[in-house]
Amino acid sequence: MSDAQVSGDTARSIGGVAADGAPGAAWRYAAGGAVPAMVVRPRTTAEVASVIAAARADGLAVIGAGKGARLGIGNRPRRYDIAVTTDHLDAIERHVAEDLTVTVQAGVTLEQLNEELGRSGQWLPLDPAVGGETTIGGLIAADACGPLRHSHGKVRDFLLGIELVNGSAEVVRGGGRVVKNVAGYDVPKLLCGSFGTLGVITSATFKTRPRPAAEALYLGRCAGVAAAVQLALAIDCSAGAVAFADALSEGACEAIGIDGAAALVVGVAGSQAEVDAESERLRGHALAPCEAARAASIAMAVRNSALPMNDDALVGRFAVLPARLPALLARVEAEAVGRGLVVETAAHAAAGVARCQIAGDGERAALFAEWLRMTVRVEGGWVVYEAIPDGLRARVEAWGMSGAAVRLMRGVKRVFDPDGIFSPGRFVGGI
Amino acid sequence: MGGNLYANPADCNCAPPCRAVIGERRLRPVSSPRVSPELIDELRAIVGAAAVVADEASTRVYECDGFTLARSAPDVVVLPGSRDEMVAVVRKVAASGLCFVPRGAGTGLSGGCLPLDAPVMIGTSRMRAIRSVDFENRRVVAEAGVVNLHVTRAAAAHGLFYAPDPSSQSACTIGGNVAENSGGPHTLKYGVTTNHVLGLELVLPDGEVVELGGEVDDVPGYDLRGLAIGAEGTFGIVTAATLRLVRTPQAVRTLLGMFRDVDDACRAVSAIIAAGILPAALELMDRMIVEAVEAAYGFGFPPDAGAVLIVELDGLEVGLGEQVDAVRAICQTARASEVRVARDEAERAALWKSRKRAFGAVGRLAPNYCTQDGVVPRGSVPEILRRIAAAAERYRLRIANVFHAGDGNIHPIMLFDERDADEVSRVLAAGKEILEACVELGGSVTGEHGIGVEKIEQMPLLFSPVDLRVMSELRLVFDAQRRCNPGKIFPTPGACVETVKVGMPRRQVPL
Numbered sequence: 001m002s003d004a005q006v007s008g009d010t011a012r013s014i015g016g017v018a019a020d021g022a023p024g025a026a027w028r029y030a031a032g033g034a035v036p037a038m039v040v041r042p043r044t045t046a047e048v049a050s051v052i053a054a055a056r057a058d059g060l061a062v063i064g065a066g067k068g069a070r071l072g073i074g075n076r077p078r079r080y081d082i083a084v085t086t087d088h089l090d091a092i093e094r095h096v097a098e099d100l101t102v103t104v105q106a107g108v109t110l111e112q113l114n115e116e117l118g119r120s121g122q123w124l125p126l127d128p129a130v131g132g133e134t135t136i137g138g139l140i141a142a143d144a145c146g147p148l149r150h151s152h153g154k155v156r157d158f159l160l161g162i163e164l165v166n167g168s169a170e171v172v173r174g175g176g177r178v179v180k181n182v183a184g185y186d187v188p189k190l191l192c193g194s195f196g197t198l199g200v201i202t203s204a205t206f207k208t209r210p211r212p213a214a215e216a217l218y219l220g221r222c223a224g225v226a227a228a229v230q231l232a233l234a235i236d237c238s239a240g241a242v243a244f245a246d247a248l249s250e251g252a253c254e255a256i257g258i259d260g261a262a263a264l265v266v267g268v269a270g271s272q273a274e275v276d277a278e279s280e281r282l283r284g285h286a287l288a289p290c291e292a293a294r295a296a297s298i299a300m301a302v303r304n305s306a307l308p309m310n311d312d313a314l315v316g317r318f319a320v321l322p323a324r325l326p327a328l329l330a331r332v333e334a335e336a337v338g339r340g341l342v343v344e345t346a347a348h349a350a351a352g353v354a355r356c357q358i359a360g361d362g363e364r365a366a367l368f369a370e371w372l373r374m375t376v377r378v379e380g381g382w383v384v385y386e387a388i389p390d391g392l393r394a395r396v397e398a399w400g401m402s403g404a405a406v407r408l409m410r411g412v413k414r415v416f417d418p419d420g421i422f423s424p425g426r427f428v429g430g431i
Numbered sequence: 432m433g434g435n436l437y438a439n440p441a442d443c444n445c446a447p448p449c450r451a452v453i454g455e456r457r458l459r460p461v462s463s464p465r466v467s468p469e470l471i472d473e474l475r476a477i478v479g480a481a482a483v484v485a486d487e488a489s490t491r492v493y494e495c496d497g498f499t500l501a502r503s504a505p506d507v508v509v510l511p512g513s514r515d516e517m518v519a520v521v522r523k524v525a526a527s528g529l530c531f532v533p534r535g536a537g538t539g540l541s542g543g544c545l546p547l548d549a550p551v552m553i554g555t556s557r558m559r560a561i562r563s564v565d566f567e568n569r570r571v572v573a574e575a576g577v578v579n580l581h582v583t584r585a586a587a588a589h590g591l592f593y594a595p596d597p598s599s600q601s602a603c604t605i606g607g608n609v610a611e612n613s614g615g616p617h618t619l620k621y622g623v624t625t626n627h628v629l630g631l632e633l634v635l636p637d638g639e640v641v642e643l644g645g646e647v648d649d650v651p652g653y654d655l656r657g658l659a660i661g662a663e664g665t666f667g668i669v670t671a672a673t674l675r676l677v678r679t680p681q682a683v684r685t686l687l688g689m690f691r692d693v694d695d696a697c698r699a700v701s702a703i704i705a706a707g708i709l710p711a712a713l714e715l716m717d718r719m720i721v722e723a724v725e726a727a728y729g730f731g732f733p734p735d736a737g738a739v740l741i742v743e744l745d746g747l748e749v750g751l752g753e754q755v756d757a758v759r760a761i762c763q764t765a766r767a768s769e770v771r772v773a774r775d776e777a778e779r780a781a782l783w784k785s786r787k788r789a790f791g792a793v794g795r796l797a798p799n800y801c802t803q804d805g806v807v808p809r810g811s812v813p814e815i816l817r818r819i820a821a822a823a824e825r826y827r828l829r830i831a832n833v834f835h836a837g838d839g840n841i842h843p844i845m846l847f848d849e850r851d852a853d854e855v856s857r858v859l860a861a862g863k864e865i866l867e868a869c870v871e872l873g874g875s876v877t878g879e880h881g882i883g884v885e886k887i888e889q890m891p892l893l894f895s896p897v898d899l900r901v902m903s904e905l906r907l908v909f910d911a912q913r914r915c916n917p918g919k920i921f922p923t924p925g926a927c928v929e930t931v932k933v934g935m936p937r938r939q940v941p942l
Contacts, residue, residue, distance in 0.1 A: 096810065098808075099808040099810055100704060101808070156654060166901070170897045171895075172898055173898050174901075177808070178873070180838045180875075181874075182661050183886070184899075185661065185902045186612070187901070194653060209709065210707035210709055238569065240681075271753060277749040323568050351648070353648070404641040404642075405641055408655055412653050412658075415904040
């Protein structure tokens, strides 16, 4: 449903790269409700550059795409002609095990990367939801992370270097390939959470970590999600060997096969001795160990609790100071009930991050979304609506970001993409 | 490309000729605009007379940072005491059209706060308030002039600490740490400044105040916080930062491995990482450093140690014994002559004092020293040490090594006497060669000291003209007129930078 003006010639190839003519190919790369006119799959960084050069010359809008898992995040682009996929940029270029670094092309998936790193007892400890495969480019562009952010941090804490093709079809590199490096500006940081607005990411270097020797999972049943978060705070997850602590409301629990109003799921990782020691501490807080047979599936379900439950779900994610989260979540639930809406919540409790899935009448949901944004703002956080049903796109803006910093962000955008060919309108402040 | 190094100031072809000299790098055009007496009065009216330094004898204190090879005194130093005073000062300077340079404690090691084309220096040393402390959420909001160690002191009673710990942590400030993205010995496990700063309050060069990041992580939009950290003060002046505190580990064990030579010690480093152990710190000192430290502090290192490896392990008490045994075994396999474990907190503190004051101890060996900073992949540490030794021999210099082996972050300390012009130029040449070797081995020309004025020449080794142009344009987003800390980081055509003048008084690098 693009308003693209793609000529007959361009439709078959662009910049010397053939377009994917398979019926339905374009739908997979829909972004914010817009579908591209063509899909191209360059084989090299140089081919990416020639596609961008041609698109720029023709005034066409481009989004760099991995497998399409997170293209739905963001506002509907003003224009979207070409999905440039990283499917063929699929090489793990260099894993220097003794240096705990890896350089990888953007189209490699996180699973592939971690499989390779696992051979040396290492991993990239990021665990975003796996509703679709997550490529490295998508991981960075969407700043995707999961429960492990509590103990390991986010993409930006691991990304050492970046290579991308900018809006002038130039190859730009930032950062480097070593674990410590302060030469020049930290350009890699800018790409984290840039949602395809600065260029097409082609390659990245990360620091890796040793995989923990032992892991265990603990479950606690709670009266409500606010109580579950409160329990996580009481445990003091910053001490000990807690890898993550996620609170789930009733609907999310159901998906895992836990009955009850809410649960706290705590992951522990470290040496066997550390994990055993944590066991004692967590049992003291009335958490029960999860039998080994179910642990893997529960851990995966917790990770995937971030995904929209269905196509009609409006999903808002926000972070506040952890200690403020229980009271805030209690208010959110009460407000939703009062408005005749259903809210299901999954929270990275110790990190103060929550995702609320709002279901119910569209108009009410839109008003509630506004209320939630205001309420969270007062608490110092920002709500990003990661999933917006098509019917609500006109009413709900994805980012809700304003302020002096947005002007600077527009300046950053111009540096990388002077003609505005990348994902126009999808991002913060109309970027 | 600029940043040409000259052995003799007369070789400078700039028109107008440059004024200040590294060794012989010329810095500030003689014709650069000066601060008017009226402006000085107006600045006094904002911050009070005591907070404006304008007489020549006093401004000389500010002529360099820890990189003493380059010097250039500002016309005036202004020390605002609050954000509001800072905004008023920056606006006033903006109205005058003059350039300015931000300064924290002046402990930087690459000339980052050297006033090049900037006649006005704005210091943050009076902005020392810790605005808020939230132990429950492990956050501190500290003004730019707060000393790094004071943050940890404020938090220690609550079982928390601020992780980045540069060797200068008892003097350096949070604002300076943000500008340089400072590291320290414990970055191997805990990361550097950018991993611990959530938000910044930044005064742009026109006086506008912007918040970058915030008190929480997930702020939508580009990570301008991340871009500003490590920007070496070229975006404006950071007046406050929201810092993340880390839980003090339940237990710590510090091991000392004594080795015959650095090669054996490096083998131990690689084996420790390969074993999946992630120490809090993994530091190496070579023979010259060990001797100097021993002479200065008498810690009790064996006199014949060719290399000493410090391995610090932390975490839960229950898991540490196992790790200590593993590290001990690895060191012994790598032919350590002795492995000691610090008996108690006092011994551990004494050890770290020795390590962090190693630079000071080196001061006993020569009138001057220059600490280089480069990074190589961990596996290439033995190779870079060989090249450093070769450079020392070829240039007839003494070079000592004390460095973050776990990060591949080398710190060759080059000893010299600045009264000896020939030796100064050999120091410069050897430093250049070592940095080029770092790049050749796949590393970087700076791991934590920054580019400043010192390493401008090396930027093109790491970055293409496109990369450099993109970075220069990013700077213009924040500072369209390049008025904040001009002449740093990026090569500019036609500008020379120079080294120390023969016969200048000796200065110690601050700890």
